[in-house]
Amino acid sequence: MLNEFVYCPRLFYYEQVEGLFRENADTVRGLALHARVDAGSGAMPSPLGENTGEAPRETIHSRSVLLGSERWGVTAKIDLMEVQRDGSGETGLLVSPVDYKAGSPREGQEGKELWDADRMQLGLQCLLLRENGYRCEEGMIYYQTTRQRVRLHFTPELESWILANLEAARRCAAGPIPPPLLDSPKCVRCSLATICLPDETHYLQTLDRPPEEEAPPTGRVRRLIAPRDETRPLYLETQGLRVGISDGNLQIREKDSLREEVRLRDLCHLALFGNVQLSTQAIHALCFRNVPITYFSTGGWFYGITRGHDLHNVFLRIEQFRAAGDPIASLALARCFVSGKIRNQRTMCLRNHVEPPPATLAQLRRLAASALQAGSCEELLGIEGAAAALYFREFAGMLRPAPRRIDGGMEPGREPELSFHFEGRNRRPPTDPINALLSLAYSLLSKDCTLAALAVGFDPYVGFYHRPRFGRPALALDFMEEFRPLIADSSVLLAVNNRIITERDFVRAGKAVSLSSSGRKRFFPVYEKRMSDLVTHPVFGYKVSYRRAIELQYRIGARVLQGEIAQYTPFLTR
Helix, strand or coil: CHHHHHHCHHHHHHHHHCCCCCCCHHHHHHHHHCCCHHHCCCCCCCCCCCCCCCCCCCCEEEEEEEEEECCCCEEEEEEEEEEECCCCCCCCCEEEEEEEECCCCEEECCEEECCHHHHHHHHHHHHHHHHCCCECCEEEEEECCCCEEEEEECCHHHHHHHHHHHHHHHHHHCCCCCCCCCCCHHHHHCCCHHHHCHHHHHHHHCCCCCCCCCCCCCCCCCCCCCCCCCCEEEEECCCCEEEEEECCEEEEEECCEEEEEEEHHHEEEEEEECCCEECHHHHHHHHHCCCCEEEECCCCCEEEEECCCCCCCHHHHHHHHHHHCCHHHHHHHHHHHHHHHHHHHHHHHHHHCCCCCHHHHHHHHHHHHHHCCCCCHHHHHHHHHHHHHHHHHCHHHHCCCCCCCCCCCCCCCCCCCCCCCCCCCCCCCCCCHHHHHHHHHHHHHHHHHHHHHHHHCCCCCCCCCCCCCCCCCHHHHHHHHHHHHHHHHHHHHHHHHCCCCCHHHEEEECCEEEECHHHHHHHHHHHHHHHHCEEECCCCCCEEEHHHHHHHHHHHHHHHHCCCCCCCCCCCCC
């Protein structure tokens, strides 16, 4: 951790205080490099060579040696220890720690030099050896890329520098979180760049525009993140399925037959609909890999979630609870959520309506601006309701009629397709197919927003606009507002207008309408494809998936709560 502190204090804070860690190519490469040294027993002769009754007569090696100091309050695991008698007549053993690094040394004026972070780590190992009674005058770093050792001589100046950084790290750990590095080449290879957001944070700090203005020119932020995630969600909605685990694979069975096997490493989450059984062993394995399990009713109502213990950021949740109890802070965020939603509803009309009414577009623009000036959450609710009424009044204009053959004929044995009709939003229960699809899409989106909230470190049940209610993920509903039109509504339009879902895919019970099992199997891929679609971020200018965009919005919200950014910027598309 002290190595990380010298490299980047913010990285140290994330890993030491918040317990965050992410693998990347460099960390995996380092693990492979340390495979041999980590297999050592950690045994060492005593400082005076008393283990065998005499000091060793030649160099011996000890691997994976763990040492600590109560005086300094630090520990170190030394990759390799070279132990020898130096022949100078002094008592005790002369030891030299050797640390393995995957990179290359720094080019200095006098040849190869250690990087400061490596100098801190190796120098501290020398200090701990001295504290434990060994004679240590130097240490070495072995750089794998150049296959060479670079020596570090232990001097009083080095000791003073190490102890000064040790005290600085203790002050850093007490908070607040240090600012991100500015335009640093270190960020490019950092495994926590997707959490730290160094360029994004600095860029948002420079914005002094009100959020109702157009987005600033893009392309000023380096893309330090991968645009796609190789893992995928798994939806299981066939009633009676049983899910177990064997050799790292989920085994999905129907009655006594094995229907499918899915590798755990390929999953980002598991969604269960209705009567699907999951074994305790499978739950343990999923929790260990931090793969969340979400539960839905047969019709798609989001019940709850099971996940592992990877929430360490208690300080963010403290700030969240403080802001949720502050009406002024809550209203400032709520205004941005609602304004962003209305502006994206207007964008959906412009994109998809056959002939968007100019009056409706003008009213939506005015309501989006009014939302930013609302004096209370009650007033904001009224503005949101008025905008929703306008938007859903024009929603039918975004639906394409069923295609008709020019000759008016029909393929043999096939019934004519029916056009969807939509007269307005209704729910609990939905009474027409479009409303049933919208309700299902909103349920799926609330699930994904809940998962993103937990991944960032928020409590998804404490919101700023949506007030707490038993069983309702209020914060997830807050952040999903701006994404409702872009993801949920768009998925419904894609499924209906491309005839992936037809009127025959719905089941009616009295006035209630729900999507059939076969219809859900075709709708889930449409929704997931939308979540994986790449879009140019309206502020940062690089390509991200919608799933990643949701997480970015949560991280921007976290920066606002922690005081790093003055104002929340909603996700807006053109």
